[in-house]
Amino acid sequence: METKNHMVQVEIFGQSYNLKGDADPKYINELSDYVDQKMREVSSATPTVESLKIAILAALNIADETRRQTDERDIREKEVNKKLESLLEGLSRCLDANREPGQDQDGARLSP
Secondary structure, three states: OOOOOEEEEEEEOOEEEEEEEOOOHHHHHHHHHHHHHHHHHHHHHOOOOOHHHHHHHHHHHHHHHHHHHHHHHHHHHHHHHHHHHHHHHHHHHHHHHHOOOOEOOOOOEOOO
16 A cells, blocks of 8 residues: 655744655644644743743653553553453353353353
8 A cells, every 4th residue: 555645834833844744634734733832832831932942841741741641541441451350250250150060161061
């Protein structure tokens, strides 16, 4: 399958960039809008006017958001797995309790 590279012009914090990639141009624009938003948030909360410092602080904020979301997802995944394991154990106990003597796990008769 052939991937098509798109050239997309975006503006981040007053600077234009020509980006080339195989992602959907709409997605590239959404990402650049997000980075622009984060840089503007840092700029409004920080006395510095140096673009590089603002970009680094914005990148740290984005990295922090990503890390926190990843950590939260990992915690939820562990909780779901624990609940699933408990449900499977309970289901297995119910099936075992309802199985007639001489039947295997699939309900087939065991030969003597």
